[in-house]
Amino acid sequence: MPHHKLIARLLAVGPVSERDRDALRNMRYSVRNLADAEYAVRVGDRPSSCTIVLAGFLSRQRVVSDRMQISSFYLAGDMPDLPSLHLPVMDHDLCSVGPSTIALVKHSDVRAMLQESTGLLNAFWRETLIQGAVYREWVDNLGARQALPRVAHLICEIATRLEFVGLVEQNSFNCPLTQEDVANACGLSIVHVNRTIQELRRRGLIDWRGRTLELLQRQEFEEVAEFDAAYLHGLDRPHE
Amino acid sequence: MPHHKLIARLLAVGPVSERDRDALRNMRYSVRNLADAEYAVRVGDRPSSCTIVLAGFLSRQRVVSDRMQISSFYLAGDMPDLPSLHLPVMDHDLCSVGPSTIALVKHSDVRAMLQESTGLLNAFWRETLIQGAVYREWVDNLGARQALPRVAHLICEIATRLEFVGLVEQNSFNCPLTQEDVANACGLSIVHVNRTIQELRRRGLIDWRGRTLELLQRQEFEEVAEFDAAYLHGLDRPHE
DNA sequence: CGGGGTTTTGACAGTTTTCAACAGAGGTGG
DNA sequence: CCACCTCTGTTGAAAACTGTCAAAACCCCG
Numbered sequence: 083m084p085h086h087k088l089i090a091r092l093l094a095v096g097p098v099s100e101r102d103r104d105a106l107r108n109m110r111y112s113v114r115n116l117a118d119a120e121y122a123v124r125v126g127d128r129p130s131s132c133t134i135v136l137a138g139f140l141s142r143q144r145v146v147s148d149r150m151q152i153s154s155f156y157l158a159g160d161m162p163d164l165p166s167l168h169l170p171v172m173d174h175d176l177c178s179v180g181p182s183t184i185a186l187v188k189h190s191d192v193r194a195m196l197q198e199s200t201g202l203l204n205a206f207w208r209e210t211l212i213q214g215a216v217y218r219e220w221v222d223n224l225g226a227r228q229a230l231p232r233v234a235h236l237i238c239e240i241a242t243r244l245e246f247v248g249l250v251e252q253n254s255f256n257c258p259l260t261q262e263d264v265a266n267a268c269g270l271s272i273v274h275v276n277r278t279i280q281e282l283r284r285r286g287l288i289d290w291r292g293r294t295l296e297l298l299q300r301q302e303f304e305e306v307a308e309f310d311a312a313y314l315h316g317l318d319r320p321h322e
Numbered sequence: 323m324p325h326h327k328l329i330a331r332l333l334a335v336g337p338v339s340e341r342d343r344d345a346l347r348n349m350r351y352s353v354r355n356l357a358d359a360e361y362a363v364r365v366g367d368r369p370s371s372c373t374i375v376l377a378g379f380l381s382r383q384r385v386v387s388d389r390m391q392i393s394s395f396y397l398a399g400d401m402p403d404l405p406s407l408h409l410p411v412m413d414h415d416l417c418s419v420g421p422s423t424i425a426l427v428k429h430s431d432v433r434a435m436l437q438e439s440t441g442l443l444n445a446f447w448r449e450t451l452i453q454g455a456v457y458r459e460w461v462d463n464l465g466a467r468q469a470l471p472r473v474a475h476l477i478c479e480i481a482t483r484l485e486f487v488g489l490v491e492q493n494s495f496n497c498p499l500t501q502e503d504v505a506n507a508c509g510l511s512i513v514h515v516n517r518t519i520q521e522l523r524r525r526g527l528i529d530w531r532g533r534t535l536e537l538l539q540r541q542e543f544e545e546v547a548e549f550d551a552a553y554l555h556g557l558d559r560p561h562e
Numbered sequence: 563c564g565g566g567g568t569t570t571t572g573a574c575a576g577t578t579t580t581c582a583a584c585a586g587a588g589g590t591g592g
Numbered sequence: 593c594c595a596c597c598t599c600t601g602t603t604g605a606a607a608a609c610t611g612t613c614a615a616a617a618c619c620c621c622g
Contacts, residue, residue, distance in 0.1 A: 096408070142458070146466035147548060153461040165455065168336070168448040173455060173553050200440060207447045208408040214450060215405065215413060217457035218382070221393040224464040225509030226386035229610075260568065269465030271611050276570060292620090308387060313413050469578075500600065511579050516602060532587090 085109065087247055088134050091159025092205050094246040094316050095212055102202045105195050111185040116140075116178035118258075122162075123176045129166045131186040135159065138182025139258050142174045143266065152267040154217065155179070155240060155259075159247045164210060167192060180258025180293070215313045224269050227308070229278045232268050234307035237288065241297060242311045257295040282306075325349065327487055328374050331399025332445050334486040334556050335452055342442045345435050351425040356380075356418035358498075362402075363416045369406045371426040375399065378422025379498050382414045383506065392507040394457065395419070395480060395499075399487045404450060407432060420498025420533070455553045464509050467548070469518045472508050474547035477528065481537060482551045497535040522546075 085107045092098050092106075113136070116122060122140060123129055133140075140156040153174065156162040162176050167189060196203045216239070223235050240257065244250045259267075265275040282288050287303040289296040297303055304310075325347045332338050332346075353376070356362060362380060363369055373380075380396040393414065396402040402416050407429060436443045456479070463475050480497070484490045499507075505515040522528050527543040529536040537543055 144462060146462045147468070147471065149466050151462045151466040153458040153465075165451045168444070168451050169455065169555050171552070174458070197440070200437075200443065203440065203443060203447070204408070207443070207450060210447060210450050210454060211405045211408050214454045214457055215409065217454055217461060218393040218414070220461045221457060221464060222384060222386045222391045224461060225393075225507075226389050226391040228387070231387060262568080267465075272568095273570085273612080274610055276568095277610095280570085312411070315409050502600080512600095513580080513602085514578055516600095517578095520602085 087136060087159035088161070089159075090247045092209065094159075095314075096205060096208050096317070098205055099201050102199050102205065105199060105202065109187050109195070110191055111187045114184050114186060116182045116184060118178060118180050120178045121175055122178065122184055123166075123172050125172055125175055127172045128170045129163055129172065129189070131188050132161055132167065132192050133163045133176065134161050134185040134187065136183040136185055139179040140176050140182060140184070141179050141263065141267070143177055144174045150266045151269070152263065153220065154213075155267070157240070157243050157247065158249060161206075161209070164206065164213075179263055182258075212315050215315065219313045229268070229270055229274055230281060231307050232270070233264060233275060233278045234282060234287070234303060235309055236264065236267060237295070237297075238304055238307045238309035238311075239314070241295075242309075242314055242316070246314070246316055252296075253298070253300055254294060254296040256293055257290070258293055327376060327399035328401070330487050332449065334399075335554075336445060336448050336557070338445055339441050342439050342445065345439060345442065349427050349435070350431055351427045354424050354426060356422045356424065358418060358420050360418045361415055362418065362424055363406075363412050365412055365415055367412045368410045369403055369412065369429070371428050372401055372407065372432050373403050373416065374401050374425040374427065376423040376425055379419040380416050380422060380424070381419050381503065381507070383417055384414045390506045391509065392503065393460065394453075395507070397480070397483050397487065398489060401446075401449070404446065404453075419503055422498075452555050455555065459553050469508070469510055469514055470521060471547050472510070473504060473515060473518045474522060474527070474543060475549055476504065476507060477535070477537075478544055478547045478549035478551075479554070481535075482549075482554055482556070486554070486556055492536075493538070493540055494534060494536040496533055497530070498533055 089098065089103055089106055122133055125144060135156050135158050137158055140162055141152045142154040142156070142162060143150055143152045163172065166172065196206065219239070223232055227235060241250060241255060244255050249255055261275050261279065262272050265272045268275065279290065283290070286298055287306060289298055329338065329343055329346055362373055365384060375396050375398050377398055380402055381392045382394040382396070382402060383390055383392045403412065406412065436446065459479070463472050467475060481490060481495060484495050489495055501515050501519065502512050505512045508515065519530065523530070526538055527546060529538055
């Protein structure tokens with residue numbers, strides 16, 4: 083059921099008519115399970131399907147200047163390669179972070195669906211606009227913040243986006259990222275990320291053991307991260 | 323004539339029907355001149371018009387962690403606050419870099435135009451997708467590259483985007499950025515940007531005096547910058 | 563139980579920032 | 593036309609943050 087998380091995601095950021103929701107529910111799709119570090123799409127590919135994340139995390143990544151840079155994470159309900167509808171050639175890899183599950187919907191089906199409904203077309207456009215806001219926030223994060231708030235901000239974003247699709251319980255969620263992934267996303271070295279996370283732990287802000295991440299003292303943590311969820315443009319701000 | 327640069331910009335990245343071009347040409351608009359450092363829109367504003375850059379540069383910026391971070395520059399033909407159509411509250415300032423000229427088109431007019439033509443709706447969506455690609459490239463740039471290639475990459479991007487709208491002649495163009503602007507965009511200190519630009523000059527890669535920037539040895543310069551224009555998704559790659 | 567990936571540690575090197583001061587360019591007013 | 597003022601660009605030295613290298617501890621999975 084790819085529609086479930088996708089609809090939840092779209093509803094979290096804007097209205098979608100009942101008719102459009104039906105169209106989404108009736109999409110044809112195939113499901114694919116990805117192992118840890120397995121690629122969904124590669125740089126240079128010309129996908130003929132759109133990917134919808136059903137479970138787990140995907141990263142958008144590319145080798146830049148001899149290191150792996152991650153420019154976004156995609157969670158349940160996200161459509162990481164929506165751009166391929168208009169921009170045929172992938173400029174990044176989409177890679178599974180931990181095991182994950184994705185749905186694939188043919189471009190032709192998506193196009194047909196969007197031709198039927200300008201409401202959906204607008205919803206997808208809005209979704210693209212929000213993705214843009216997220217990328218810009220990453221620019222701000224990488225450009226202006228030191229390691230500690232930078233890492234904290236990343237964690238806050240993931241937590242809030244997971245809340246949109248109901249995957250956080252008592253400030254605790256499943257997080258498949260390794261410290262290396264955090265380093266690649268934050269533009270920091272693994273060693274420095276390790277020390278930064280230790281500092282967050284030392285301050286009693288997070289408890290991150292294995293695949294489980296718990297936010298202790300959410301308020302203080304978001305202050306350290308200088309996090310303001312407004313840029314995610316969620317309709318119901320979960321933590322207010 | 324806001325349509326001129328806007329149409330050039332849209333045509334540079336995708337097909338637009340003659341009918342849609344007519345619709346763009348018939349847009350109602352008002353023109354506004356901005357002085358250096360004057361704001362077009364501020365954080366928290368709820369614009370009722372869309373901005374189109376006619377001449378000069380705008381920067382998208384925000385105070386992050388006690389410094390000014392620029393997350394994008396917008397050049398002639400760009401529509402920096404297109405997101406406000408779907409995301410009403412501005413999350414960044416739009417600020418003039420040097421004097422500039424913008425056109426303003428009422429949201430209601432834009433909406434009417436898009437309702438008439440799914441072709442235009444798709445063109446604007448594609449434009450948003452490309453903006454997203456540009457933001458991601460900035461993430462890669464800030465996250466992975468050292469000062470020298472980072473600054474060089476920014477310059478390459480601006481040059482190429484200016485070429486799309488015909489504002490580069492003999493590898494030379496008008497560049498209103500100060501070293502402080504470069505610093506704010508690249509997440510570096512002014513002093514370090516100054517030294518970096520001197521190094522680029524010393525290597526004979528650029529000649530940047532006053533408001534005029536000339537790329538000497540374009541090929542080598544783009545190699546230093548690790549620049550590949552593919553992410554801008556121009557239809558005619560100018561430098562091939 | 564073994565083995566590979568992940569986390570952790572320490573010492574050191576490097577890039578980048580900060581501070582502070584000065585030179586130069588451009589615009590304004592007298 | 594020059595003085596003056598501000599913004600921009602430039603320099604040097606010291607400090608800070610972050611990176612690199614290398615090794616060890618840990619942990620999960622088969």
